[in-house]
Amino acid sequence: MCVRGREMSDTKSNNPVPNFYRASAEDFKKIPGSPIAYWVSNRILSLFDNPLIGDNFVGKEGVGTRNDNLFLRFFWEVSYIKIGREKRWILTDKAGDYRRWYMGCFYVMDWENDGHRIKNYRDEEGILKSRPQNIQYLFKEGITWGKVGSGKTSFRWRPVGFGFNDAAPTLFGKDIFSILPQLNSKLLAYLVAIKGETLNVTTGAITELPLLQNLVENYKLDFNKMASSIINISKTDWDSYETSWDFTTLPLVSPEYLTPTIEASYQKLRTHWQEMTKEMLSLEEENNKIFIEAYGLQDELTPDVPLSEITLTCNPHYRYDANKPEEELEGLLRTDTIKELISYAVGCMVGRYSLDTPGLILANQGETVDDYLSQIPQPSFKPDDDNIIPVLDDEYFTDDIVFRFKDFLKVVFGEKTLSQNLDYIAQALTGKSTSSPEKVIRDYFSRDFFKDHVQRYKKRPIYWMFSSGKQQGFNALVYMHRYNKTTLAKMRTDYLLELEAKLDAELTALNEDPVKNKARISKIKKQVDEMKTWDELLNNKALALIEIDLDDGVVVNYAKFEGLVRAI
Structure with a gap:
């Protein structure tokens, strides 16, 4: 029951005493659940004379795994070829943030052998822990929303072919498309508020609302x-x-x-x-x-x-705090767009994407550059051969990440505008002009790229930053889908030890004028000391020939390299 108070225009004249209302108990019964909404106008009450949404559509909650860490993954964690009906993983709706009309699925659910593992998830006494409910509705078209709300309802169309979780209640029925405008209208939000169910929007909260049948037909x-x-x-x-x-x-x-x-x-x-x-x-x-x-x-x-309720990611008033000044909102959007360009460039460097073919290219466990070339024999921008991209203070290697990024920009935008484009990127990243745009970009890769990647991929990164530590002596990105048990040995022999030799040579040259080069000498010595300590662990892990299984997800696999990779 909910109690609310507000003067209403069509009964105000019947109230001789301010804030005193007369309402029939029968009026309360018109609204399912009988909330004490005495301030509701007769026009609103009359809406409940229509058939209810539940008379024409059925509302259902999806599968309750009772252990999402075991049975759910983000789709980018597992091999692409293992996602789909009759495979290990199915794309699954698990609700999400406030967004209306459409929101794709991030998650996949273990549904191998018709959900055998979930259906048989039991405790030590053999009692079923999971709730594999309403599975006959899996893969059907529906209208879904987030069960746990934030005071605002947002309904989304989900096409055929997806599973759904118990956090994503869904309406099913014929001509389901036609009801979506009503569900996302201000009138519907008003009716939900009358029932006092904006924080826990169950299937009943929606199916007990009036279906405005005449309007739908007209x-x-x-x-x-x-x-x-x-x-x-x-x-x-x-x-x-x-x-x-x-x-x-x-x-x-x-x-x-x-x-x-x-x-x-x-x-x-x-x-x-x-x-x-x-x-x-x-x-x-x-x-x-x-x-x-x-x-x-x-x-x-x-x-x-x-504007803040126009739920498009490209709309800064929705994406960020709408109370910020317009200029600041525009700056945030530009910065994030440039970071998305950088992320996409890294995806092209490792072969996940290609400038020549849309969609995913290398997205299965253990794939190599040869698999890439079998799909794109003459790429305009070839991915890295060994899936190890050094992220260092300078271009010590030909596949240095900044060097490769500049190549990417040349291919996409042309060589003549490279300098201008580097300036623009650096300005977008820092919010100001700089005389050293390459340094700004290099600093971004070494300090902030992985942090942004972790946030973008919801703490389940697919590009792993192997790092020697705080001194930033050695960093290298590895695409998890292309990792194999020899990757660490190659990282050590072809990159780490090679870099140590190059830094030793640089130290020799710098010591010809130790006073002038004091700061650089000190930094390199600290980096080399850190790298040598890190090398002991890297060598041990390399000799162990560690293998990963993408089905286990990022959390399990990432833990195998603790001490070698940056913390998430």
Whole structure:
């Protein structure tokens, strides 16, 4: 039961005493659950004379594994070829943050042999711990939302072919598309608030709301068209980021926006994002207007939607704190877009992506550059041969990460604008101009790239930073899907020991003028000492010929290299 108070226009004249209301007990019964919402207008009450959503659609909660760490992974943790029906892992909806209309699935669930492991997950006494419920609804199209809310409801279309978790309750039924505009309307949010169920939005909380049947029938074609238009915008936005299952290529480097300079390319892309946001805002407000006007609720609701509720990642008012100044929001978006460019470039360096073919290329355990070349025989930007990319103070190796990044920029944007593009990247990363853009970029790779990667991939990184420690003497990125048991030995012999020899030679040269080079000499000595200590552990791990199994996930596999890799 909930108690709320607010003067209402259509009963105000019947209240001789301020804040005193008369309401029939029968009116409370009209709203399922009978909340004490005495302030609700007669127009709102009359909505509950319609059939309920549950009369036409069924609401179900999905599989409760009761041990998500054991049975769930992010899709990027496992081999691509093992994801799909009749395979080890199925893409699975586990709800997520506040986002309306469309949000792809991050997770995969162990459903090998029709979910045998989950269905037989028992305690020591043999009692079933999991809840493999409603499995007949797996892989069906539906409308889903987050069970645990934040005061705002957000409903999303989920296409055919996905599983769903108990945290992602879902509506199923015929013509499910047509109800999505109602669910994402301000009117629906208002009705949910009346029932007082904004923090725990169960299937019952939704199925007990009125289905505005007459309106749906009158506007069905418009609603289907409207839902399709908004979903297309939302899905395009979602798939623009590499943590989307349907990501194909980075928009910044796609032909529609690509120019010789990153700055001009970004401006074209930013204009497009603004148009997307504006179109979605217009559609959402039109959707609200239809419901409000059809039921004569203009005195109670407005169709306006704040920019912060246009749930597109490309919309900085939603992505960040909307209270920040416009200039700061634009700066945050530009910085993150440049970091996404850098991340995509690293993906191309290791062969996960290619500039020549959309989508994932090397995404299965133990794949090599030969597997890449079998798909793309003449790449415009070839991936690293040995899957070990040094991240060091200088270009000590030909596959140095900054050297490779500059090659990437030359291939994508052209060699003539390299200097201009490096300046723009450095300025976006720091927020100011610099006389040493390459140093800024090198510092970003060594200090911040892995931190950003861990955040982007939700603490399940796929590019692992092997590091000798705080002195930053030796760092190297390894793509986990291409790792094999000889990777560490190769890292030691071809990179670590080789770097130590080069630093020893540099020390000899610097000692010709020890006073002038005092700071550099001190730094190198500390780095070499750190590297020699680290080498003992690296050698031991290399001799152990450690193998990994991607099905175990990042947490289990990453722990095998403790002391060699940066902490997550």
